[in-house]
Amino acid sequence: MSEESDWTIGRLLTWTSDYLTKQGSTSPRLDAEVLLADACGCERIDLYTAFDRAATETVRVTFREMVRRRAEGTPVAYLVGKREFYSLSFRVTPDVLIPRPETEHLVIETLDLIKTLDGKPIKIVDVGSGSGNVSVAIAKHAPSSQITAVDISKTALEIARKNVETHQVQEQVSLVAGDLLEGFNDEPQFDFVVSNPPYVSEAELTQAACEVKDYEPHIALLGGPQGTEIIARLVQQSTGRLKSGGWLLLEFSPMIATLVADLIDASSAFEDPVTTKDLAGLTRVIKARRR
Numbered sequence: 001m002s003e004e005s006d007w008t009i010g011r012l013l014t015w016t017s018d019y020l021t022k023q024g025s026t027s028p029r030l031d032a033e034v035l036l037a038d039a040c041g042c043e044r045i046d047l048y049t050a051f052d053r054a055a056t057e058t059v060r061v062t063f064r065e066m067v068r069r070r071a072e073g074t075p076v077a078y079l080v081g082k083r084e085f086y087s088l089s090f091r092v093t094p095d096v097l098i099p100r101p102e103t104e105h106l107v108i109e110t111l112d113l114i115k116t117l118d119g120k121p122i123k124i125v126d127v128g129s130g131s132g133n134v135s136v137a138i139a140k141h142a143p144s145s146q147i148t149a150v151d152i153s154k155t156a157l158e159i160a161r162k163n164v165e166t167h168q169v170q171e172q173v174s175l176v177a178g179d180l181l182e183g184f185n186d187e188p189q190f191d192f193v194v195s196n197p198p199y200v201s202e203a204e205l206t207q208a209a210c211e212v213k214d215y216e217p218h219i220a221l222l223g224g225p226q227g228t229e230i231i232a233r234l235v236q237q238s239t240g241r242l243k244s245g246g247w248l249l250l251e252f253s254p255m256i257a258t259l260v261a262d263l264i265d266a267s268s269a270f271e272d273p274v275t276t277k278d279l280a281g282l283t284r285v286i287k288a289r290r291r
């Protein structure tokens with residue numbers, strides 16, 4: 001290759017974008033920009049005014065190593081240690097699921113329901129809180145909410161704690177280790193049960209992209225042989241712990257949409273379940289009201 005000083009920001013982005021395309025990335029340009037911004041210690045937008053600037057040796061070394069790992073399959077979010085969700089930045093490590101845009105629908109649906117309650121104090125439990133993205137996003141937009149974030153993974157709870165602190169919602173969000181709602185008395189106490197639970201079936205996981213199945217925590221993904229097993233337990237446990245008139249909101253895989261709707265219908269504790277589609281037009285979230 002030419003002189004080192006020829007490696008401008010612009011050329012690095014073009015070269016890396018081509019390289020990652022060949023390596024099979026579905027978002028090569030975005031990956032290159034996010035990684036290079038991280039290596040430069042700037043925002044992505046700042047790269048656009050620096051196209052002609054030569055990258056320093058330190059930046060190039062850091063960037064090259066990240067590109068190498070990205071080409072192997074490591075998700076960008078784990079390389080840079082963060083991911084944006086609901087316009088907030090969340091710290092992520094391989095101990096937590098990388099927040100997905102689809103999950104923003106779970107937050108939107110919850111916030112829409114909260115708005116109808118005119119600022120009345122409400123108690124929410126976020127089951128399988130992972131990085132804490134759902135709890136923090138709700139807390140930030142619904143000051144009337146008190147949220148208990150539950151996760152079975154202690155290492156995930158540590159990440160969530162950092163995110164709760166960064167976004168300064170410690171007064172609203174408490175973190176608890178537990179297996180779904182097992183640790184809570186079986187009595188009506190919550191206004192909302194909100195969850196993006198593990199819902200991928202064993203078969204679906206074997207077919208998932210390598211960057212999902214080889215890098216993200218299986219405990220956060222796998223819902224059992226059919227994918228519905230954890231949701232079934234959660235629906236059953238929610239029945240006793242939700243107040244009458246309270247809401248259950250769940251994210252799930254479109255592959256099990258009918259099974260999830262059937263599970264909720266079969267419990268007969270909930271009325272009029274309504275599903276929402278994500279931006280890809282796939283049924284993704286269900287909300288149901290406790291009778």
Ligand code: GLN
Binds near residue numbers: 133
């Ligand atoms: N609540 C987190 C999220 O929505 C983690 C979910 C999970 O681990 N299944 O991304």
